[in-house]
Amino acid sequence: PDRITPSEFAAEWKWDGIRVQLAAAGDTRRIYTRTGDDISLAFPDVIESIDFSGTLDGELLIRSPGGGVAAFNELQQRLNRKAVSGRELAARPAFIRAYDILLDDGEDLRGLTFAKRRKRLETFVVSRHLPRLDLSPLVPFTSSAELEGLRCSPPTPEIEGLMLKRWDAPYIAGRPAGLWYKWKKDPFLLDAVLMYAQRGHGRRSSYHSDFTFGLWRTRDGAEELTPVGKAYFGFTDEELLLLDKYVRDNTFERFGPVRSVVANRDKGLVLEVAFDGVQRSPRHKSGVAMRFPRIHRIRWDKPAADAD
Secondary structure (H helix, E strand, C coil), X not given: CCCCCCCCEEEEEXXXXXXXXXXXXXXXXXXXXXXXXXXXXXXXXXXXXXXCCEEEEEEEEEECCCCCECCXXXXXXXXXXXXXXXXXXXXXXXXXXXXXXXXXXXXXXXXXCHHHHHHHXXXXXXXXXXXXXXXXXXXXXXXHHHHHHHHHCCCCCCEEXXXXXXXXXXXXXXXXXXXXXEEECCCEEEEEEEEEEEECCHHHCCCEEEEEEEEEEEECCEEEEEEEEEEXXXXXHHHHHHHHHHHHHCEEEEECCXXXXXXXXXXXXXXXXXXXXXXXXXXXXCCEEEEXXXXXXXXXCCCHHHCC
C-alpha cells in the first residue's frame, strides 16, 4: 500500500458482479465472461440496447429498485439461462458498468496507456446515453492511508473493495503482474467444523480436498451441526496431505464419493473459514449461502465444541 500514489495509480470501486466483455460489430452483439462463455441469451435487455461498434470491459450488474446496484444474488438468478421471461427482465434489469475500452469502431486501443483509454472510454459512454451502460467512476485519493480507509469502508455493501490500475498500463490479455491490482475488503471469518469430504479433480484426484463444514445450532433443545458451506482451496499442498489423512482416519460413513467425518462436541476438526458475504438461500438446509468460502486456517488446536 505504501507504494500506491495517485500519480502512478488510478483507483476504482470493485463491484460484486461478474466481469465481462461487451463486444459489438455490425449485427453481431455478444457478452462474454472471463472464461470465454457467451452469456448473451441470458441478458437480452443489455444486448438490445447496444447501438455501437466496439468492445468494452466492465462489470455485469443488476439495477436495484432504488436505482443503485442490487446484491449478487439477484444477478445469480439470471445467470446460466437460455431464456428470460419478461417478468424476470422487469424484476431484475441488467446493465454493464464500463471499466475499459479495447476497440472503438474498429480502432484497437489496447496498446494505449490506461490514462488515454480512460479518456476515450469517458467520451464513448457519456456521448451515447445508453440505459444499460454506465461509467465506472474513479475514486479520488491523496495517499495510500486514505485509500485503505476507503477500501475498508466502501459506501455500499455491493462493493467488494478497490481496483488499482497503473496509469501507464496497456491492456494485456490474461493476468499480467504489476499492472492491475485487486484490493478487496478484509474477509469475514468464522470457525466451522469439518463434516464431509470428497476427492478433488486433476492432480488432487487421489486426495480429499473438497470440504463441507458446519456451524452449531440449537434445535429441539439440543445442539447440532448444520452444513453452511463448502471449500476446496486456501490450504497448502502440505496441509492437503494432513487434511486427507485426517479424513481417512476419521471416516465413519460413506455415501458414494462423499465421506462423513466424525464431528461432534467431543471430537472434530475446526476450520477457520474466510468468506466475502452471505445471503439467504432456500436451496441449502441452513437457509444461507456463502460467497467465496475458502479455508483460512486449520485449527488443530481448537475443540469442536468451541466452533461458532
